[in-house]
Every structure is written in structure tokens, then in C-alpha cells.
Amino acid sequence: MTTVDFAPLFRTAIGFDRLARLVDSAASGADAQTYPPYNIEKTGDDTYRITMAVAGFRPEDLELTAKENTLVVSGRIPAEAQKHEVLYRGIAGRAFERRFVLADHIVVEGADVDLGLLHVNLKRVVPEALKPRKITIGGAAAPSIANDGVTAKAA
Template sequence: MRTYDFTPFARSAIGFDRLFDLLNAGSKEAGEGYPPYDIIRTGDDGFRISLAVAGFKASDITVTTQRNLLTVAGRKAQAKNGLNYIYHGISAAPFERRFNLADYVEVDSARLENGLLQIDLVRRIPEAMKPRRIEIGAAEPADQGIPAKAA
């Protein structure tokens, strides 16, 4: 694990503290590998996170979102089914994955299919934040003559 020192940048970048914290946090989480996931771009403003959650039911998984943070957690109910495993390779370990979301990125839907949890995300920028074209009007004609001084 490596932590970078962003002090030289922080001296001249006002209000970017959160960005530097996210960069450092991202390098710490790189070692975690369970459950594996993919992030896919589905369009200009669409994304999909696919998590491999084999063995988990929809009721075992919670997907929560709060300001700029998506959390996916799974905890399998311990069932006493009397099975005597010789080898148990499908993990049932509890997990929690966190994804930092950019501004205006929202969860559109989540579904579990074939052992993959599919979370669709969409960027919805408010109309007030979108670029808009400003019409340039013609200037009012100024007086052509210079007022004469009274003698």
C-alpha cells in the first residue's frame, strides 16, 4: 500500500481536500478482492456495476446510497441445513463494498440475475447546471451628435 503526499497540490488547490482523500482511499481498497466486480459504461451518462455474489439471495444483500457514496453489503443467513461439506469454495463471508459516486450520479435500478448483482447508475445533471447558449442582442444605437455647449 502506498499513500501519496498531496501537500504541494493542496497549497494551491482550494476545496479539493475530498479529492485527495478519495485518491488515497482508492489505493488502500485496491487490495480487497471480495466480491469481484466490474464497472461498465452503458452510455454517455450511464454506468453499471456488476458484482459476483454467487450463493447470495436478494434478501441477503442491501444496497444503500447517500450523498456521493454507494454501499453494497451482504450477509448470508446461517441456515442449519445439515449439509456436510467436503470442500466449501463458494464464499458465504459477509462483505461490504463502497463506491464513491460523482456529483449527480444516482442509482437507477438494482437486480440479481445468475449470481451477478447488477446496479445501474445514471448521471442526471439538473437543467440549471447544464450549459446553455446565451443570445447576444444588438446594442442600442447611441446618440450620433455631440451635445453643443451653451454659450
């Protein structure tokens, strides 16, 4: 497997250690879990939606936490006495924790559960200070030019 050496980057750039950790975790396959299945959709220019299949989980069994550009979605079904003998279990009901790395300025707008699907709405909110702004160009008054092409002197 190929490894990436970030030493040259760290000699001249400051604050990119999070990027190195992200690349390392992607390369190692540490986040190769497959449960629960999910979709990530782009619903607009600056809006996104994560949809997770959470059959068997009630809204109070689910927890969403956003901290330091990471969204953590976890589900825990309370331990209850088994009322029936299960002959075949095809619907997984195990606890899970899934992490999503969010880009800068992505905020969670809300979440809801509908028909066994958890929908998490995300939006990019760029602060006014970081948005492009038009700069007006100021300058001295243009010098007046005489008919002969020589600049006229003010009297």
C-alpha cells in the same frame, strides 16, 4: 512509496478534501479486496452498470446504500443450522461489503439479481442549472452609415 502533499492545493482551493482522501485510500491499497468479483460497464453516454457475482445470495440478503457520493453494496447470509457436512467449499458464501465512489451527479437508477449476478444501474443526471446554455447577445441598434462612410445623424 511516494506520498503526495496537498498543502499547496489547500492554500487556494476549498472543498477538495474528499479528493485528497480518495487519493490517499487508492495509494494505500486499502480497498484491495477481491470478493465478490465485479465489472463496471459504460452502457451509454451517461449510463453505467456495476455487475457483481453474488452466487448463493438471495435479494433479501443484499443491501445497497447510496450516501454522499458513495455506493455501499453489502451481503449477509443469515446464520442457519448446517444441515450437511461440507467436504469442499469452492463457492464463497461469506459476508461482504464493497464501496464504490460515485462522481458528482451519478444516481442509482435501480438494481436486480439475475442468475447469481447483481446488476446496479447508474446514470449521470446533471441539474439544469449546471448544463451549458446558450446566451443570446443583445446590443444597441447598429448605427446607420451614409454613402460617404460617415455616420448619419438622426434628424
